[in-house]
Amino acid sequence: MELVHKISEMQALASAWRAAGLSVGLVPTMGSLHEGHMSLVRKSAEENDRTVVSVFVNPIQFGANEDFDRYPRDLSRDLSLCGRAGADAVFNPSAAEMYPEGFCSRVEMSVLTENLCGKTRPAHFRGVCTVVLKLFLAALPDRAYFGQKDAQQLAVVRRMARDFNMRIEVVGAPIVREADGLAMSSRNAYLTAAERAAAPCLFRALSGGAELCRRGVVEARGIERRVREILSETPLARVDYVEVVDAETMRPLETVAGPALCAAAVYIGETRLIDNIALEARAGH
């Protein structure tokens, strides 16, 4: 497995692969890899001749008061995990390589970014889109893999790839969970023992909302209320948002009719966790 730090070297490697007729999969990550990431790496390795994992803690997607400085980093552990999962290269550029002096371009997206995390983290998706575009143009993949935990990010990246005519298939993969339902996240490492014990409330609450919907409740407000009720049983949990949205456009829904998600962000102590669940309205509704 190769470790690549320079954009130009990454492009040379990916171009050589593509020129040789090999397909390339990219798994963009901020490192601190967990089983959720590894499921993406394995999926990419199955579906492509070559797999690149990018490991880059992207400064421009963090707000001023967010956790950029303390975000967990462990490259040597990430490298050994990637090697075992079948990656062919890890792309690990420095911030100066990605954003040299004079850098002043950004990708902005409207509509899909107006709700959910876009509302509480106003510059977040600008940073995500910008770095993902740069990673796409560095690793030149045929397919790129993102987890469904960041459902809004997946929708945003898919939209960007389509809007900019990028011939890249953006593949979403199922959320990987701990045994007690907590969605895997690098940020779970921030939780104290008591917080970790409380954290499964998020998935439990979303499951309660989805169950209500399966039983025939299609009113978004009713489903959201049920999720908030369950969350309110956990004193350590403080809701950022709970919203029922269209699965593609991320727009808030009044009524669940087609593909929809219930998405939530919750502070457990100081740590902000996100999760979501697909809603399936009972046939006939």
Place this chain on the structure above:
Amino acid sequence: MELVHKISEMQALASAWRAAGLSVGLVPTMGSLHEGHMSLVRKSAEENDRTVVSVFVNPIQFGANEDFDRYPRDLSRDLSLCGRAGADAVFNPSAAEMYPEGFCSRVEMSVLTENLCGKTRPAHFRGVCTVVLKLFLAALPDRAYFGQKDAQQLAVVRRMARDFNMRIEVVGAPIVREADGLAMSSRNAYLTAAERAAAPCLFRALSGGAELCRRGVVEARGIERRVREILSETPLARVDYVEVVDAETMRPLETVAGPALCAAAVYIGETRLIDNIALEARAGH
């Protein structure tokens, strides 16, 4: 020569060329081609195995009160000019092909867009960057050609290509002028006979500023004042801006020391014309 309307067809054509080892040049235009455009097409045809000319009047780079509707269009004339100049394909997508329903991504650029045309046309460069990124990802060129008349556009596109890791050489080509000095522009067609007679004042004024600089005046304000003085002799001319800027960053200068431009935008009647001239400070300054 092929006429291509669909993005996917343009990509298929360009990919096939590149897979066959042929280099591709792109000349992005809004059509209504004049000798300035044709100099770019010929340059591209000399420097590349294949040349694509895009002809697309890009709605999102026009402001609400600007001339999108009346911008001159003549595709059949453009096609015959491109064929004679050595183009291999004309890419002429519809607005619906470029911006389908749900399109919501944009490229934003700071710094380079804060002055000159960026100040009086606030959304202009967002539209330019977005369409150029899309054209680059549709025509997949090795090189792209832009005229130096739109000096700020050239600097912005160059910066974007670098910022986004695009392996595309952005080539600038000299301004082509009418015999009386007026820079060629599709918008010259808007001028009445009296306005056309007055319009060379713009190049005359810029030349006066450049001459002052050659004679040793390096203070930007002094050069700008000279340009404004000469323009004030033409009653039909109304200044939008006259500014001495760094040739790469487009930032206003106090003193001309390195590569610099004097750029101006002037209304001749209702028609807004732009032009610029390189400044060369006398050695020793």
